[in-house]
Amino acid sequence: MPRGHLEHINITVSDIERSAALLEQLCGWRIRWRGPSMLGGETIHVGDETDYIAVYTKGAALPGRHAKGLPLNHVGLVVDDLDAAEAVVKAAGLEPFNHADYEPGRRFYFFDWDGIEFEMVSYA
Template identity: 75%
Template structure:
């Protein structure tokens, strides 16, 4: 049987620079690549050497983009949940649904585009 891992998730946002900056600060990630998308628009890859989020904008392609269905949320693991919450609040976003159950503590927030993130710590 092959062993797999999630390499990337591509999300559409209104301001890729702002979203990239938040994710770099929140997760300690770095920018891996940036450039024009094959289908038009612009993309920034932000993450680790192994995996990343592709932060895409479709400016110029016209029309709104659908949110939510079927995506429920993007889960992020951090070492320090309290420090992560400070980063989210400093970005002007609102953490909610704090919980502490096995296997870790967590909270959620919506970004500026309505994308829901779950931030969890197993520390």
């Protein structure tokens, strides 16, 4: 049976610089690649050696926030220091919500500027 792992997630955002900077600060990631998209616009790959999030923009204004679940429910990211991650989210002017502590870890959620929901979780 084949085995796999998640290599990347590609999300459309209104400001790739802002979104890439948030991901770098939240997870200690770096910009792996940046360039034009095959569909037009620009993409930045933010991650580590094994996986990343591709933040993409068409270069034109987006119509606004999507409803939850359209286009996705949330992106889950594991961090080693949940309190530090929450401080980054707050410093970016975003609002953490739905804090929970249950097996297998502590977590909170937040929406970014484009209405994409992130779940931050720590198993430490």
